[in-house]
Amino acid sequence: MYGSINLRQTLIALSVIFLAGIWMANVNSHHYDIKNVTISEADSLIKAGALVIDVRDQDKFNFRHIPGAILIPLEVLRAGIPLSLAAFKSRPIVIYCNEGLSHGPEGTAILQKAGFAKAVNLESGIEGWAKSGMPIQRG
Known part of the structure; x- marks a missing residue:
């Protein structure tokens, strides 16, 4: 039981870190319609x-x-x-x-x-x- 909780918590934590990384990469990214x-x-x-x-x-x-x-x-x-x-x-x-x-x-x-x-x-x-x-x- 403890192993499955730790695995689940680890997967959730990794998912949150991954999504936060994607968000941070795009937070200062602007697209300007320029040449x-x-x-x-x-x-x-x-x-x-x-x-x-x-x-x-x-x-x-x-x-x-x-x-x-x-x-x-x-x-x-x-x-x-x-x-x-x-x-x-x-x-x-x-x-x-x-x-x-x-x-x-x-x-x-x-x-x-x-x-x-x-x-x-x-x-x-x-x-x-x-x-x-x-x-x-x-x-």
Whole structure:
């Protein structure tokens, strides 16, 4: 009798842990209806004059960023679109974060919702950009 109770309790506990793991994996996962671009596509857009926005924080930007990128942390975009971006509403904009999975997509969605229809997310972020040997600027 005790063996079957312990087995049942163990199976219930494992099921709860499994379901909690699935829930935790999805709790911060958002799907944004945005366009993601590859490093090659982003590079072409940048060479054609796209604005490049880094949505990470100041320390990460200072450590490394795409040359010519401007820093507009995601918290700033969440609070409201800076007036300085108004002139870029019809231009392509490449947004990136660290790995292209959270801040970049959210920043892109915020800009698109504000009418920046040509805003795209660099799907691999600065990590993928750097790993592929693309130019990096420090400071």
